[in-house]
Amino acid sequence: MMEAIPLLMFAVVCGVLLLGYPVAFSLAGTAIAFAAVGSATGAFDPVILNALPSRLYGTMTNETLMAVPLFVFMGVMLEKSKIAENLLNSMALLFGRFPGGLGISVTVVGMLLAASTGIVGATVVTMGLLSLPTMLKRGYNKSLAAGTICATGTLGQIIPPSIALVLLGDVLSSAYQQAQIDMGIFSPKTVSVGDLFVGAIVPGLLLVVMYIAYQFAVAVLKPTHAPAVDTKQLKEDIQDSSSLLGSLVPPLLLIFAVLGSILGGLATPTEAAAVGAVGATILALSKKQLSIIQLKAVVQSTTQVTCMVFMILIGASVFSLVFRGYGGDEVIQEVFNDMPGGVITATFIVMVVIFLLGFILDFIEITFVVVPIVGPVLLAMGLDPIWLGVMIAVNLQTSFLTPPFGFALFYLRGVAPQGLKTTDIYKGVAPYIVIQLILLALLAYWPGLTTWLPQAMYG
Known part of the structure; x- marks a missing residue:
């Protein structure tokens, strides 16, 4: 009976989230309720909660985590500076004369925006407003145009800095350190955000190549x-057709400054x-797009x-503490160990669960709720932390596109013209979902696609 309580906690919090309550308060409220009932019945030791202040501090x-507000600031500032608009116009004039050129232009610009901002919603909305009307006007299939914009907009999930x-x-x-402590290693190694950035570069570029x-x-x-598009007609539609060099240099300089400093070991992700x-901010100022307002x-x-991210993180800390207090980590470990096929089956089940949860939860909730629960167990079973992190990121990116609850679909639906049906969007993203599942299979079969570059650079 006691072993069922952690699983019941997880089921209850998912049910509360489905009712539409805020994620942070759902996590913390569910955990406190289970702790109160457990303390009253003697099933939970309230002394465990003494560790909560130090965890929150x-x-x-x-x-x-200081990198979060800084990357968000960078992405929102770039969204206002018209860098994406100028870059998309220039790329469209360059590739539009070839069959499929407009779609390829959108993909390349989406990749550069992903490497510049790392914010999925902003990229999808920006690309939807700027490129979707042009693609439809120039005779592109509605489903292909919508699917391309949704898929390239989610590249910010996997291409660093994300x-x-x-x-x-x-x-x-934290999960990796906990796994090593559970295995009796009291001088645990760590895995950094920079390691994960490096590990995601090859899979991210491979995904872009598969899209193209x-x-x-x-x-x-x-x-x-x-x-193919008549570039003379395209120029008539584009009011600001900046030169390719002038449009390409600013985002490339920013990408080089951020990623180059991390990969070169000159700065931590937070400093970058x-x-x-x-x-x-300097780019926005140089383009006269910066004002007090x-x-x-x-x-x-x-x-x-x-604030949203940190409130969810606080709620997740409360939830995970109570979950471990009920022995939830031991329950998960026993379930995984008893599975036929060992770590392979366990990893497959976790990936399926994360994929399904991606229909109803944002990547932030899944990262803070699911990964702390299953991460230490999977890593203790011998999985590489960088490989596992990239696999989860690609998996979550796939769930962004999956009907009917994919977040990227909602973002595009909100800015799409009335002539574009929701079914057109669903049909358009289907091939890209298949492509991402193929990438997941490739990463599972060849883990070196993820681990080779970090090993080559850092040993």
Whole structure:
């Protein structure tokens, strides 16, 4: 009976979330309720809660998590500076003359925006407003256009610097240390956010190549779905057709400043995020897109997102503490150990659960609720923490696209013209979901796609 309580806790919190209550308070409220009932019945030792203040203090003073508001600030500032608009116009003029060229332009710009901002919602909305009308006007198939924008908009989930990777890196580092302590290693190693960034580079680029290959195949096999564009007509539609060099240099400089400083060992992810925030502000200022009103809007948006993230993290800390107090980690470990196939089956089950939860929960909730529970057990079974982190990130990215609850679908639906049906969006993302599942299978079969570059750079 006692072994069922942790599983019941998890089921109850999922039920409360489905009712629409705020995530942070759902996690903390469910945990406190179970702790109160357990204390009254003698099933839970309330002394365990004495560790809560130190946990919360450690969360609020965590230097790694300081990267979150800085990356959010950078992304919101870039969204206001029209960098994406100028870059998309230039790429469209460059590639639009070829079959499938507009779709490839959207993918390349989405990749650069992902490496510049790391915010999925902002990228999908920006690309939907800027490129979707042009693609539809130039004869692109509605489903192909919608699917391309949704899929490329979610690249910010896997291509560093990604807020998802920052949060995953912090959680996995704690899980990795806990796994080593459980195995009797009292000088545990750690895995950093920078390690996860490096591990995600090859899978992220591979995913972009697979997207472009699919669009090229559609253009060859179904030319009417992705026709070439008359660049003279395209120029008439584009009011601000900046030069390719002038549009490409600013985001590339910012990417080099942020990622280059991390990969070169010159800065931690938090320090690089600060460089990115300052760089984005300078770019906005240079384009005369910065004012007191705009700066106030950027700061307000950054504060809202940051408060949401940290409130969820506090609620998740309370939940995980009570969960472990009931012996939930031991229950999960026993369940995984008893599975036929060992670590392979356990990993597969976890990936399926994360994929399904991605229908109803944001990546932040899944990172803070599910990963601390299953992470230490899977890592104790011998999985590489970098590989596991990238697998989870790609998995969550896939759930962003999956109907009917994929967040990217909602973002695009909110800015799409009335002529685009919801079913068109669903049909368009289906091939990209298959592509991402293929990438997951490749990473599972060849873990070296994730672990090779970190080993080559850092040993």
